[in-house]
Amino acid sequence: MTETKARRRAGRPRVFDTDAALDKAVRLFWQRGYEATSMADLVAETGVAAASLYAAFGNKAGLFAAVIERYAATFSVHLYAPINDPALSTYEAVKGLLERAASSFSEPGTPAGCFMYSAAAAVSPASAAIECLLRDKRIAAEALLIERLQRGAAQGDLAANTDPAVLGKFINTVMEGMSVQARDGATTSELLSVAKMALDRWPAAI
């Protein structure tokens, strides 16, 4: 997509670091949500003038879309790593996912919970497209989890009488609930105990 080292574009080069600004923006949107975060907030937090943000991202929605991708690349990738790790059993993969959720959702250095779940939980009709962006991400993530379970089932790594779609939706539901819990102040150990209880429901072979 972007030419890595080849000829730079003409004109005055950008003086601010796009990824650094996005990292700041991620935190703001994460904490306050899409509509409650104003451009003035973003200008104050990133130190980048409004016109420069608009030149780089088009508008607030475009900036948010870039923020989503930045969050996915820096946080979601780490969260879902166990799902994509072929060395793990199906159970270990889900266990790793829930344990990472427990720790990352309550990590001190970042806002509580998951950005994907709370950044646009309830918005005005004017921002329906934004809500949809995140919803699609959530649905896609659940689908990936279910696909992982289906692979496990195909390899005999899951009880035969288990519906991967139901199990995946259950796991995903617990994870979404853990985000709400984290937002309300649940500690890592509390979230871990919740994750453990969810894994206790793991379907045993008959």
Added chain:
Amino acid sequence: MTETKARRRAGRPRVFDTDAALDKAVRLFWQRGYEATSMADLVAETGVAAASLYAAFGNKAGLFAAVIERYAATFSVHLYAPINDPALSTYEAVKGLLERAASSFSEPGTPAGCFMYSAAAAVSPASAAIECLLRDKRIAAEALLIERLQRGAAQGDLAANTDPAVLGKFINTVMEGMSVQARDGATTSELLSVAKMALDRWPAAI
């Protein structure tokens, strides 16, 4: 609190029905969240002039506080009824709670999910007090659930090695996740299957 039939207050009587207006306001805040719902929206939806709303509720935050109580009286009471039903076993109570959550969160006539979970999921610092109002409600509801489980444990209605606090937090977490799921379009039957999986391996008394 309010004098039921005694001498009415002096002055021009209120022409709009407070509860009817609150019901409309509940739907708006439920769907869009606190900050994304404007006073202009509320005026348009309720048909009550802004000045009248301010006269009745003080300001937007006061109106929202009244909306919370209205929601609690009309929806939460029904949702948590099984918890307060002494005729039900501990398992039946929790089962009833989750099943009511599954159906009410996906009921066609109302916004998806639970008002308490999504109406102020992420807000600006200016509305921190509002966020706290709902958080306190959520924490209190979880405490009531845990107390119910503790009563069950005291009566030998729960496995002796079960920690009611952990089990209650787990059930509450699943319910919160079900709200996110409902917001993303999960059907009643999908939510019921999630609830069913949460209830599997219930730690009943041996």
Added chain:
DNA sequence: CACGATATAGAACGATCGATAAATAATATC
């Protein structure tokens, strides 16, 4: 009927919203 009290409707308040126009600065290319 007069008077105080409360509610109503409509207009308008200052503040903030997302977004942009105009002028200037810094680069690549010719």
Added chain:
DNA sequence: GATATTATTTATCGATCGTTCTATATCGTG
């Protein structure tokens, strides 16, 4: 160095935000 292109700064735009003012309407009470 001339020119085209892009980024930055500063100021500002119209719209909307929550809220309040003003004037009027409708009640209970004396």
